[in-house]
Amino acid sequence: xxxxxxxxxxxxxxxxxxxxxxxxxxxxxxxxxxxxxxxxxxxxxxxxxxxxxxxxxxxxxxxxxxxxxxxxxxxxxxxxxxxxxxxxxxxxxxxxxxxxxxxxxxxxxxxxxxxxxxxxxxxxxxxxxxxxxxxxxxxxxxxxxxxxxxxxxxxxxxxxxxxxxxxxxxxxxxxxxxxxxxxxxxxxxxxxxxxxxxxxxxxxxxxxxxxxxxxxxxxxxxxxxxxxxxxxxxxxxxxxxxxxxxxxxxxxxxxxxxxxxxxxxxxxxxxxxxxxxxxxxxxxxxxxxxxxxxxxxxxxxxxxxxxxxxxxxxxxxxxxxxxxxxxxxxxxxxxxxxxxxxxxxxxxxxxxxxxxxxxxxxxxxxxxxxxxxxxxxxxxxxxxxxxxxxxxxxxxxxxxxxxxxxxxxxxxxxxxxxxxxxxxxxxxxxxxxxxxxxxxxxxxxxxxxxxxxxxxxxxxxxxxxxxxxxxxxxxxxxxxxxxxxxxxxxxxxxxxxxxxxxxxxxxxxxxxxxxxxxxxxxxxxxxxxxxxxxxxxxxxxxxxxxxxxxxxxxxxxxxxxxxxxxxxxxxxxxxxxxxxxxxxxxxxxxxxxxxxxxxxxxxxxxxxxxxxx
Amino acid sequence: xxxxxxxxxxxxxxxxxxxxxxxxxxxxxxxxxxxxxxxxxxxxxxxxxxxxxxxxxxxxxxxxxxxxxxxxxxxxxxxxxxxxxxxxxxxxxxxxxxxxxxxxxxxxxxxxxxxxxxxxxxxxxxxxxxxxxxxxxxxxxxxxxxxxxxxxxxxxxxxxxxxxxxxxxxxxxxxxxxxxxxxxxxxxxxxxxxxxxxxxxxxxxxxxxxxxxxxxx
Numbered sequence: 001x002x003x004x005x006x007x008x009x010x011x012x013x014x015x016x017x018x019x020x021x022x023x024x025x026x027x028x029x030x031x032x033x034x035x036x037x038x039x040x041x042x043x044x045x046x047x048x049x050x051x052x053x054x055x056x057x058x059x060x061x062x063x064x065x066x067x068x069x070x071x072x073x074x075x076x077x078x079x080x081x082x083x084x085x086x087x088x089x090x091x092x093x094x095x096x097x098x099x100x101x102x103x104x105x106x107x108x109x110x111x112x113x114x115x116x117x118x119x120x121x122x123x124x125x126x127x128x129x130x131x132x133x134x135x136x137x138x139x140x141x142x143x144x145x146x147x148x149x150x151x152x153x154x155x156x157x158x159x160x161x162x163x164x165x166x167x168x169x170x171x172x173x174x175x176x177x178x179x180x181x182x183x184x185x186x187x188x189x190x191x192x193x194x195x196x197x198x199x200x201x202x203x204x205x206x207x208x209x210x211x212x213x214x215x216x217x218x219x220x221x222x223x224x225x226x227x228x229x230x231x232x233x234x235x236x237x238x239x240x241x242x243x244x245x246x247x248x249x250x251x252x253x254x255x256x257x258x259x260x261x262x263x264x265x266x267x268x269x270x271x272x273x274x275x276x277x278x279x280x281x282x283x284x285x286x287x288x289x290x291x292x293x294x295x296x297x298x299x300x301x302x303x304x305x306x307x308x309x310x311x312x313x314x315x316x317x318x319x320x321x322x323x324x325x326x327x328x329x330x331x332x333x334x335x336x337x338x339x340x341x342x343x344x345x346x347x348x349x350x351x352x353x354x355x356x357x358x359x360x361x362x363x364x365x366x367x368x369x370x371x372x373x374x375x376x377x378x379x380x381x382x383x384x385x386x387x388x389x390x391x392x393x394x395x396x397x398x399x400x401x402x403x404x405x406x407x408x409x410x411x412x413x414x415x416x417x418x419x420x421x422x423x424x425x426x427x428x429x430x431x432x433x434x435x436x437x438x439x440x441x442x443x444x445x446x447x448x449x450x451x452x453x454x455x456x457x458x459x460x461x462x463x464x465x466x467x468x469x470x471x472x473x474x475x476x477x478x479x480x481x482x483x484x485x486x487x488x489x490x491x492x493x494x495x496x497x498x499x500x501x502x503x504x505x506x507x508x509x510x511x512x513x514x515x516x517x518x519x520x521x522x523x524x525x526x527x528x529x530x531x532x533x534x535x536x537x538x539x540x541x542x543x544x545x546x547x548x549x550x551x552x553x554x555x556x557x558x559x560x561x562x563x564x565x566x567x568x569x570x571x572x573x574x575x576x577x578x579x580x581x582x583x584x585x586x587x588x589x590x591x592x593x594x595x596x597x598x599x600x601x602x603x604x605x606x607x608x609x610x611x612x613x
Numbered sequence: 614x615x616x617x618x619x620x621x622x623x624x625x626x627x628x629x630x631x632x633x634x635x636x637x638x639x640x641x642x643x644x645x646x647x648x649x650x651x652x653x654x655x656x657x658x659x660x661x662x663x664x665x666x667x668x669x670x671x672x673x674x675x676x677x678x679x680x681x682x683x684x685x686x687x688x689x690x691x692x693x694x695x696x697x698x699x700x701x702x703x704x705x706x707x708x709x710x711x712x713x714x715x716x717x718x719x720x721x722x723x724x725x726x727x728x729x730x731x732x733x734x735x736x737x738x739x740x741x742x743x744x745x746x747x748x749x750x751x752x753x754x755x756x757x758x759x760x761x762x763x764x765x766x767x768x769x770x771x772x773x774x775x776x777x778x779x780x781x782x783x784x785x786x787x788x789x790x791x792x793x794x795x796x797x798x799x800x801x802x803x804x805x806x807x808x809x810x811x812x813x814x815x816x817x818x819x820x821x822x823x824x825x826x827x828x829x830x
Binding site: 009023252253254303305 | 626627629630631637638640644647671703730814
């Protein structure tokens, strides 16, 4: 039989993005459940299916007999056109049903540039964008993920946010939803008041934001007795034994991370001052090697994946690394499975490990010194020094590697042109290391790639008060660096500064940006993270149209006294600590990592993790 | 090492999977069964498997064939049951046969029967079409798009349904390395050689693939 679905799918690229039906995806009868939950990721299938949080929450929700969690992703533009042509609304992958009257939709907010897609997806679902315009017949729209920590720019859209790790809190809000639904779903406010009492739940409509004349925030005050003055993030205290899915969906098409991801730890003890993940996921908590091996074996057998990767912010800091890799190597060698080890410091141990892992091919190695001079690396508390890099690259070149990538940021606080030229110097020194090795002891064709991204100050970091470099300054620095790189063996890639600028505006934005966002989507913005779709000029016109100056959010150094739009959120790390870190940064003084010495950041109050080792 | 010929089907649920994606899917399926593939030697070891006539995206089938090598002895029934237990819904092994040497040569497959459903307008007179001595259409070959006379490679076309503007045809046409004809080329010929015939959306299903009239499995 010829169906509309066939006509649509035959007309788009990569149709398996939209068919569902992958192995281990969950099939339920929707009429058997109380809650139909759409787990939404505002980007393409390939990116969404690479996200670890989705894998966890999808399966934990589907373990509930009363809930059916389905996946809802952003259709690529060709699919959007076909959907519109045939009057098809945004749909869930498992059943293909329209999501317009699902019970709940939860967006994971992984990066600011996906916000336009959130709005676009709601449009495609025929769901009113603003929370206040949705009555009880529409789904409750909630959000989580790193960007939820400063959700103010999307506060008008969402009914509520979950702060921190979602494994527990998601069940609590679904429990309340079931109660509310069974009581007749009379008033959305009743539901929101019930969940506002749950730790980690932030209902933005229960807070009034007042502004000063200079547009800075004057105050954020609860307007509902159920709302707490500050909302504290949730974490999994017993991370070792915390829920980990027994199964994993196996995509038909190739996705970005087409492999089993083994989450060995959460949090990071390094304290890099620019890194939001380093602060918001504190404290560092580990899983035991035994449990990890069990999870790995299980996920590999049920999926048939031929690659497994360790997931963590800094794998070398994992105390069970040797036991884990010994155990994993047994599995991977026997089953001919690839093991990838990201975020690993290069030393003799890891080099030996890499030799074992990749017996034949020597793929590229990436270092992230982040800054070109030791002074600036001290400013950002990136505890890697030139000697480490020289030593490691010497080991690598002697071991046969010839592809080295060096990652840096430009636009870091206190950066001077000397620091920028330092990037070129460092790359040159790495090249010199190669040429200092006798020809017969090194492989041919050295290749060094220098990549720079533009620093974007993020909330809940030591640099949350900092000024972001203007686009002109960044271009000047990129040009300086281009000129300073002399060797043809060193390639330079840089990141587009327009997207960094928009990211900067929204990262530290406030509620006044909601209107801009919604208008920008009306004006045609979506898929801002995709170069071919990013419409910078349209964004700038939209800011102009609504009389909002985007530079207000990026070009200004904020004072410690200013009320930051996200100050009613408590991540456990205190403002005082971030201020101390910011002051130490100005003096280029480093802070030891959590295992060396407690820096008193405040997360000890969670009563778990590295603070109690 | 033992080689097996597998015959398998795929239905609507998985018909948009490309050939390359199917290769990866099958590879993962075998990993899940715990059976041991024979891996190729070299820098990037991959399982040794050959699919006879890769299916186009969007086409369903009851008659796909592949040859695959396993390290170990498995009964034919074991192979069928084990793989079916590990396949994603939509694929099914219909039969398996252990083979020695070239006793079944999948490259010999030379014809296939398709059932197509086609939205159309105008005159769909199949007899008139087949009365032509030659049917020259533009056809994609390895060396680009070229004119080709497809008439010798159409063995039969039968109209089995025609209602509400949807034509159902069963056609037997050439496949394989000597001459590979796709149902779309036949539709192209209908548009070119029949007056007022205009084709719309088409669904294709492959019913059988044979060597002459010989069905391998």
